[in-house]
Amino acid sequence: MGKKIESPVEKFPGSVTLKDPIPLSACVEWEAALADCQPSPCSEGRKILAQFWRTPEKERDVVSAEYETHFIACSESGGKCRVGLTDTAAQMRMLKSVRACVETWEVPAFDLANPPGSPKIARSKFIGWIIGEIATIYNEADGDPNA
Numbered sequence: 001m002g003k004k005i006e007s008p009v010e011k012f013p014g015s016v017t018l019k020d021p022i023p024l025s026a027c028v029e030w031e032a033a034l035a036d037c038q039p040s041p042c043s044e045g046r047k048i049l050a051q052f053w054r055t056p057e058k059e060r061d062v063v064s065a066e067y068e069t070h071f072i073a074c075s076e077s078g079g080k081c082r083v084g085l086t087d088t089a090a091q092m093r094m095l096k097s098v099r100a101c102v103e104t105w106e107v108p109a110f111d112l113a114n115p116p117g118s119p120k121i122a123r124s125k126f127i128g129w130i131i132g133e134i135a136t137i138y139n140e141a142d143g144d145p146n147a
């Protein structure tokens with residue numbers, strides 16, 4: 001079982017066979033990676049954010065500024081508020097979980113164990129493509145109960 005896909009990125013030609021279905025253990029990895037890429041508030045931060053959503057739209061600037069102040073202080077003091085990852089760091093983080101979803105990797109120019117960083121645009125395109133393909137396998141069942 002598996003889903004074979006062809007790289008659409010000229011700089012990194014080849015094919016990849018993704019596990020289909022994706023094993024549950026790989027899904028756990030995948031979701032952990034996604035969560036790491038997102039910013040995450042601490043309990044105090046969450047309170048401010050909840051307040052933000054309760055505040056009428058026109059008055060949200062004040063709460064938004066309050067959160068920003070908290071967030072900076074909190075993450076600088078080693079608190080639980082976490083900034084998300086930058087695009088490049090997020091790609092690297094996601095690639096670690098991509099490995100768990102791959103059955104065979106036949107892209108000689110792109111070593112999954114030691115991924116190339118350049119050229120930047122081709123690299124981003126390639127990683128975006130593989131992430132999108134995995135997300136499609138992962139999410140498909142949500143749309144159709146019979147899928």
Ligand SMILES: [Zn+2]
Nearest residue numbers: 042045074081
């Ligand atoms: Zn915080």
